[in-house]
Amino acid sequence: MMRLARIALGVSVALVLAYLMLPLLIIAPISFSGARFLSFPPPSFSLRWYQEFFGNPAWMQATRVSLSVGLSTVVLATPLGVAAAYAIANARNRLMRAVHVALMLPLLVPIIILAIGVFFVYAKLGLVATLPGLVLANVMLGLPYVVISVVAGLQTFDRTQEMVARSLGMNRLRSFMAVTLPQIKASVVAGAIFAFISAMDETIIALFVSGGQYQTLTKRMFTALRDEIDPTIAAISSLLTAASFVLVLLAMRGRQRAAASSD
């Protein structure tokens, strides 16, 4: 009876994990397909869809836009998020609790509402279809990830250390840079990586506010998927998936090292 239950559990867990992995495993073989039509397994193998991607100026331009949006987002969202997280962790009063909730809003409000809201603001300010507009929207979306990660990092950090540094004559900024930051580095890096992935992955706001020369990769992919599916998408998907796996592994290793060093 017990054994039967265990086997049933094992089988159901394996099936669910297979369901989770199946779509990820199918993409790479298709991206190497030699055929135009989607078939699996592919009738022949080739690199033509990768050539299609790297040889197409429109796809390349979209990739450059997405990468620069992602990097700029990290450069802006990380310091803003770290400063806010430091304030939230230090000042435990009502006002700061409200600020904390406000900074979580981008995760709470349905993305479509953020999208048309941002679109409206940008239309007034002339930021539609501009790089700064895209970056700003992604900073807003990335902030919660940095704040969540760094607040958690600061909770495990012993703040008296910073007090000691200040009592020894360091000013606030220097004591933070020299004493606190090195010890919460892993949570900062993890937050930054999540903000980057979130910016690279963002589609819905980009559908509304990116355009012309400044179309993101996701917007182009979305339109391509809606109109006609060709395996170029599989090639791009494989590259994106590989990139995000590497980044997630880096973020996780950082967190683990942080957990180990805080023991």
Place this chain on the structure above:
Amino acid sequence: MLRLPDPSRRHRRREQALMFLLAAPALAVILALVVLPVGWLMGQSFTDGGLTLAHYRRIFGEDIYWRSFAQTFRIAGIVTVLALVLGYPVAYAASQLRRPWNVLILALVVLPFWTSVLVRAYAWLVLLQRTGVVNQALDRLGLVDEPLALIHNELGTIIATVHILLPFMIIPLTATMQNIPTDLLRAGASLGGSPLHLFLRIFLPLSVPGILAGSTLVFVLTLGFYITPELLGGGKVTMVSMLVSRNVELYNQWGAASAVGVVLLVGVLAIFAIVARAIPLDRILGQQ
């Protein structure tokens, strides 16, 4: 010279002001791109030249709107139940097994979580289309006479949505289950409880906070889904988000779009507010 931080009241007030200043730039971004536009949308939803409730009357009166809300909530309910049924055993195994098995399971759960939603929508299109992998397999096994319609309908939307949201169920569930003391189960067993009895009377009730956190996230996130139903619904699925987008993009109807958006937002925030009474908000969200 040794200068200890001055504990006086003035100092404390200065300290608070400084902390607020540190948070101010981040707060400014949120105010400008979230609070301000949402406030404006709320205003828009009540105006049409003058003050009016016409946009809201339309939502509850006109069939398209009403049906879209009903379909969205129905899909959210189905997705939540499926995610719970599929996620619970996985979370249970991840919480009970030792290294390396628990790490392996969680890694397999997290990998798809960090894969682009667009990439996964594409994969499901390939897998589920008429000549797709799933239909070919079913055909070869002789299980079906003609290909099943697995995409361009509600079923395809649900399959892909559950796939995207399953990690949001499994991660909080696992976190809760890991904290259930094994002593309790051992004590129950020593008193003669059968495994099933122990599970139903001890383990299941203690995992309720995780069930609640996971289900809330999955339900609320489904309510706002856009990409997946747009790509896999084939026009047969009109979720609320698509209604909002169409009103803006196709018809330039900001009033109608705003009203639909406000109803969606109020629903989502109300659910979060109710659940936040049982579980702190940052614990629901922090699991991401």
